[in-house]
Amino acid sequence: MNTTDIKSYMQSVGQEARAASRLVAKADTAAKNRALTAMADAIRRDEALLLAANAKDLDNARAKGLEASMIDRLTLSAKGVATMAEGLLQIAALADPVGEISGLNYRPSGIQVGKMRVPLGVIGIIYEARPNVTADAAGLCLKAGNAAILRGGSEAIHSNQAIAACVKEGLRVAGLPESAVQVIETTDRAAVGELITMKDYVDVIVPRGGKGLIERIANEARIPVIKHLDGVCHVYIDDQADFDKAIHIADNAKTQRYGTCNTMETLLIHVGIAQKILPALSKIYFDKNVELRGDAAARGIIPQIKEATEQDWYEEYLAPILSIRVVDGLDQAIDHITKYGSQHTDAIVTENYTRARRFLREVDSSSVMVNTTTRFADGFEYGLGAEIGISTDKIHARGPVGLEGLTSQKFIVLGDGQLRQ
Template identity: 55%
Template sequence: MPAEAALKQEDLQAVMTDLGRAARAAAAELALADPATKTRALKAAAGAIRADAAKIAAANAKDMAAARAKGLTPALLDRLELTSDRIEAMAKGVEDVAGLPDPVGRVLAEWERPNGLKVARVSVPLGVIGIIYESRPNVTADAGALCLKSGNAAILRGGSESFHSAGAILDCLQAGLREAGLPAAAIQRIPTTDRAAVGILLTMTDFVDVIVPRGGRGLIERVQRESRIPVFSHLDGMVHTYVHAAADPEMAVDVVVNAKMRRTGICGATETLLVDKALADSLLPRLLKALADAHCAIRGDAIVRRVMPEAEAATEADWETEYLAPIIAVKVVEDLDEAIAHINRHGSHHTEAILTEDAAAAARFLDEVDAGIVMHNASTQFADGGEFGMGAEIGISTGKLHARGPVGAEQLTSYKYKVQGQGQTRP
């Protein structure tokens, strides 16, 4: 009987408690694992992903068939699909994480007090991390690998759409753990699609140290509302690209089309294009035509519709809509000041970009825009931990406490103070 069906005959609370206990025990062992052992586990997991590529693809085919039958949108289907290239990219991502410097045990700072006490601030794992994500099965590999590298145990809860794919990937990660002599319970998943399990996970304060939600606004809001455990928030990708008056025209066309259309279903895809008023009669028509030629639907303000009458009129809601589809909102702004004000009002603090050859304008944008990632003359599609050289990411934190921007292995650590004395007593 499949685990998912069997759980309906058991006490879900008991199953979740067992997961938590096993994760807490595994976390204690993993925190003490030496870097070479963790690296060996990760490399073995990458090898298992490659060896089991056909099994992963077959599991993904089941998920894709069910998703099509349910009528999932093209954006969600794209997130769910695992092509051979994406499976290889998963394996390569796990290997990249294996090759990162070990983030545990780093001496972050050290000093000596006048009384002779020696104080050191040293990085340590967070403990047990609960990761709740939706349709992307590759998050299973990314999250599991990053938690392992940073000495944390992981409890994964993927979306019901990717249940079979995530299970096949998890098998590979656990095979790597076993090969290195580490507990397989260091990376577990909730073995049911029952949403009640998420509610239980969010209250497991005895076993879980941090919750990382990765998905749509509905999931994030539920987690923020119900969790009794600290949360690394990953809100929507309300991402802007601003084409400044001093932008290079050729670069601007190339970057804007890539930022929107390379993959429209990812959180780093540009959703709103801001164009300086000085470019309304020159570069704006070229930008709109390039987007339309790439089969992107355009929703624009009055100036945009004057240039392209067939564009749909943008509403206030469009300035805060994450389309995750080949649709873009376009607004003409007076200048840099209005662009920054618009972004800080409507953005989700995820990723924002300026295209300009004016160094002073770029510096102002990077300093004044409130986002985890700010870019100059680059596509927002680079908003990804792997592209930042972090191996992979567990998500992009749009909050400001502990971690912000791409959350990689280093961001999954905290620290403790180690104090050495020679018998000092405090007067």
């Protein structure tokens, strides 16, 4: 497509999404759940077709020399197909947030004032590599009463279109418009530029991918964006921490999986416990081939630790690399997180209730934890079902964005003929 054709195509997609959003917004819960169940059935039935489509994408990715981590994210397995279907069924089982009324109170005038939860409208989602996002995003947007425009990465075009066929079948079975979920068919990057500026048709943009993608969207979008740029997550081990608990949490937060946004990237250790706990922890990390970079105090205890630079404290490694700093107490730990953190997820390990409460109150991140791993910062683990992403913004949605984050609230007023005096 040339530039004119892409603009015309995207305008058509936007118009159809806007029209579909009005129908989906008033669809009842039973219809949405029928669609989700039919999508899951189609995905399970078409497992072989989905894996064949994914094999094409993988062949192309290897031919282009894409890095191993990208190919890993791109790969669909039989288990992955089953998980996609199960995710849609889990979304169907969740309570429908649309129409929920809260805070209804009588005013002195006799009117009742409350809030009703309503869909956002049309949600544009831009993502890379992971084909399962096509199903997850479609399901979440639909259940929350929204239309969705999905633009996956060019490397997953065959997988995404195959999944989109299952999604459209589910919508058709339930009597909902197929245009309620549209997967962009062109791989031209100009389509993204159009999508993020179509303010007449799109209400919110959600980017899911690398920092470069998210920065581009945040800088160029003319539509509100739900996003997080970095996951510079911390665990602070207090001198009143339970030793075994701290060891297991610090290990899991870093090594359970390296390439996720809720993986710990900096470990802060109270000077009062550093001599005792750092040798045990460093052995675990070295045995798992994790590269350690530390401040002078940490290297004084474990000489094999490399010297950390100022940039290391800001770094989201997404790799088996960990920065370690020894701090003189809770205040310095919070100061460090405030300066270098990304307001994603931070945890304290301590048996001191007062310090735990201070950490919860004073650390300004979208998820703040006591005595557990940062790896729990996830929509599924929080009971939200699947998630559309994680937001470190402070307005509207914050933290893992599930169904409630894909809705808004409007004031409703109930009267019986009252007039303002």
